[in-house]
Amino acid sequence: MHGKRILLIVGGGISAYKIPQLIRLIRAQGAAVTPVLTASGAQFTTPMTLSVLAGEPVHDTLWDRNSEAEIGHIQLSRNADLVVVAPATADLMAKIAQGQANDLASTLLLATDKRVLIAPAMNVRMWDHPATQRNLATLKDDGILTVGPDNGDMACGEYGAGRMAEPETIVAAIRDALTPAARPLTGRHVIVTSGPTHEPIDPVRYIANRSSGAQGTAIAAALRDLGAQVSFVTGPATVAPPEGVSVIAVETARQMHDAVQAALPADAAVMAAAVADWHVVGASDRKMKKDGSGQPPAFEMAENPDILAWISHADDRPDLVVGFAAETNDVIAHATAKRLRKGCDWIMANDVSPPTGIMGGSENAVTLISDTGAEEWPRMGKDAVAGCLAERIAAHLNGKTI
The missing domain is CATH 3.40.50.1950 (Flavin prenyltransferase-like)
Known part of the structure; x- marks a missing residue:
């Protein structure tokens, strides 16, 4: 400048x-x-x-x-x-x-x-x-x-x-x-979701998962570096959001769904967040106490909105929708079925079972699944994974192949 x-x-x-x-x-x-x-x-x-x-x-x-x-x-x-x-x-x-x-x-x-x-x-x-x-x-x-x-x-x-x-x-x-x-993504708008969601039980307790938000954050930064305007919808991650993107901080899956909906239209969407499948119905507005009975409280659970499936079928659907499948067994089979079930274009599948150290760690090992099959990528740092994915997105939106 x-x-x-x-x-x-x-x-x-x-x-x-x-x-x-x-x-x-x-x-x-x-x-x-x-x-x-x-x-x-x-x-x-x-x-x-x-x-x-x-x-x-x-x-x-x-x-x-x-x-x-x-x-x-x-x-x-x-x-x-x-x-x-x-x-x-x-x-x-x-x-x-x-x-x-x-x-x-x-x-x-x-x-x-x-x-x-x-x-x-x-x-x-x-x-x-x-x-x-x-x-x-x-x-x-x-x-x-x-x-x-x-x-x-x-x-x-x-x-x-x-x-x-x-x-x-x-x-x-x-x-x-x-x-x-x-920059090949100049003038393009991409939505990226990241991090976990926290589903409240009461004012001090919540249901969550071990996602750090590191992979989604790296993807947002890589897309920004290629010139994209990035709407970064993030749950309560343990890593700071990248600079130079529009940050929309949310807590629950329902808030994330609303934020993604508000961010449309977009050229592409990368749904990297680890969204909770369920939330507690009627979460207490006061801290829950033991009642001396020795019995835990009973929670009624309800299903959260399926953000990936929703955006894959939205009226103003992005040209490219990328989902993530964090699995602990039969990774490729589960991820392939998920892509067909949700209706997204690509699924980034990874094994997050505890021995891999991927969830919450600094590295990732992913397989890109599309309608042409499964492409296994070598294990590498999450920044490198993000860079490779951003390049693929840019090539797709610009009508090229890698």
Whole structure:
């Protein structure tokens, strides 16, 4: 990013409070930032703040007599290496999709001949609205890049997709947008699930498994390194999530299902999480105590949603769905049957019986099962497995074979 110039259009949303940090991070990468502040954006941050941090004047009107004497909006739109819109509100997205040009920001976006990257941010209902999704599809068809939005708590008190991606994630997307030719998954969106799920029994106890989340984390990082925009849906893993991806932290299988659903559409999905098959019905809201009878409590169990089967048959199914089969015996037979039963394209099968040391360990030994058969990979580090899988995914999505 060194020496690059970013034209940063700041929309009107509460997430505009993150823009000063975004400017700091962009400049720390050696790029220059020219801020454009919309009228609504000025309700959440000030021209003085943006100007001081960017080290440049803030542009906020189409009717500046000095700059417009030289057709300033055209110069602004053409002098940048990349135009970034953050936060990209529903209104801004609609203006871009419809080609409106009634203020400085929309005029710049219509006049630019440079790539545009938007970071959507809005209420979850607004994000899910058919009009917003139609506009999003139009923008993508027009070649506009997107980063986010993330899932999480909203300023309005609701929860779901619509939070603006974190500044670090936006910077990673800017870096990718400035070097698109070098990465085969640039412009692709991949969902990765990872880690275990925790199914509560009471406020202090839960049902879980020994998954560390290391393999899913490595896969997300490998896909990111190939240029993909990664939505990383992770349960309570023992490893930290990778940088440069959109992290959606969940606890239960039902929360993971909802997060995956909200992250669609996507080009590919890698379901690497070790999802619990069952949850406790009516988990207690108080710590359960011994009653002196010597008898353990009786739990009623219910089946969790089958995320892999659901996404394999979803209306907006990704082009490629990859599942994982962690087995302790008859690995290939069980995994082959699972692929057919779930309806996914590939299954990564591995033996997680205790002697292998794979579950929770640093290595993995997998067999890739597809409609062409079973391909055994040598035992290697989980980062290496992730790299091989990411290359296969890139080749598949780009119509190549390895």
